[in-house]
Amino acid sequence: MNPLLDQMQTFARVAELASFTQAAQVLGIPKATASLAVQQLEAQLGTRLLHRTTRRVQLTQDGQAYYERCKDLLDDVDELQALFQQPGGAALRGRVRIDMSTGIARQLVLPRLPELMDRHPLLEVELSSTDRRVDLVREGFDCVIRVGPVAEPSLVARPLGNVRVATCASPGYLARKGWPHTLVDLAQHDLVHYVSTLGTRSAGFETLDSNGETRFHTMAGRITVNSAEAYLGACAAGLGLIQAPLLGVRELIDRGLLVEVMPEHPAPPMPVTLLYAHRRHLSQRVRVVMDWLAEVVQAHLRSEAETADAQKLSKK
Numbered sequence: 001m002n003p004l005l006d007q008m009q010t011f012a013r014v015a016e017l018a019s020f021t022q023a024a025q026v027l028g029i030p031k032a033t034a035s036l037a038v039q040q041l042e043a044q045l046g047t048r049l050l051h052r053t054t055r056r057v058q059l060t061q062d063g064q065a066y067y068e069r070c071k072d073l074l075d076d077v078d079e080l081q082a083l084f085q086q087p088g089g090a091a092l093r094g095r096v097r098i099d100m101s102t103g104i105a106r107q108l109v110l111p112r113l114p115e116l117m118d119r120h121p122l123l124e125v126e127l128s129s130t131d132r133r134v135d136l137v138r139e140g141f142d143c144v145i146r147v148g149p150v151a152e153p154s155l156v157a158r159p160l161g162n163v164r165v166a167t168c169a170s171p172g173y174l175a176r177k178g179w180p181h182t183l184v185d186l187a188q189h190d191l192v193h194y195v196s197t198l199g200t201r202s203a204g205f206e207t208l209d210s211n212g213e214t215r216f217h218t219m220a221g222r223i224t225v226n227s228a229e230a231y232l233g234a235c236a237a238g239l240g241l242i243q244a245p246l247l248g249v250r251e252l253i254d255r256g257l258l259v260e261v262m263p264e265h266p267a268p269p270m271p272v273t274l275l276y277a278h279r280r281h282l283s284q285r286v287r288v289v290m291d292w293l294a295e296v297v298q299a300h301l302r303s304e305a306e307t308a309d310a311q312k313l314s315k316k
Contacts, residue, residue, distance in 0.1 A: 093122035103248030161301035162269035190240035191219035
């Protein structure tokens with residue numbers, strides 16, 4: 001192997017095991033050789049990668065950033081070598097880092113993830129679920145699934161479909177405030193406001209008009225939140241109406257904690273998009289995982305649309 005790759009591999013094992021002694025044993029080299037390899041790597045980079053004491057080894061901030069990229073590069077090298085060593089193509093190996101909403105992760109991806117892991121036993125998946133929009137390139141993600149408008153021209157966007165948005169309230173809220181049926185009724189109701197940054201105000205209650213245009217309706221509401229979990233929790237606590245992707249509230253509706261209201265005044269659907277960075281060559285493992293994610297999400301969206309069409313026909 002290339003001397004630089006040897007040094008990177010040694011550094012990665014030391015970082016993972018937090019020990020020069022254990023890393024040297026795993027790699028089958030003397031401890032002094034492992035220590036020298038990391039020293040040479042630090043000298044080439046011009047930064048310290050590890051904090052060393054007599055009792056422990058710990059990554060520096062630069063070391064953590066370098067380790068993340070280093071691991072991906074070593075995985076790519078392993079994948080490339082396996083391509084010519086195994087009949088019938090390469091086994092997927094290495095790590096894929098993905099980000100998505102908690103609802104998509106819990107309802108769609110995690111229940112089916114064992115299929116993918118069983119099919120590719122050398123594959124590692126790091127799955128992030130956060131309300132904030134991660135910086136895909138800076139934070140080292142291979143791909144992300146976004147629900148809502150996408151305004152990142154520097155990324156490749158792969159549309160997966162649209163998810164229906166449901167207007168919901170808790171049974172306790174409806175017992176206290178009554179059921180809203182018309183847009184005029186909204187004047188007697190509260191809205192839980194969802195914003196990305198506290199201190200700003202939400203656009204209000206959203207509906208589609210007869211021309212398919214989005215209309216915004218100002219509504220009262222004393223509660224403003226900036227996370228999906230708090231948004232659902234506020235609604236379940238009876239603090240007002242919410243409008244959320246159906247895949248995020250389906251479980252709560254099935255459990256009777258939330259009730260869908262005003263289906264005759266639907267909110268505009270939200271696009272679901274798979275995003276990844278512009279790269280000339282995507283690794284095989286990333287391509288396979290992205291195709292699998294697209295298949296899982298699109299199958300759910302098709303099923304959801306078919307169910308909605310069946311419900312419309314049954315009401316005619």
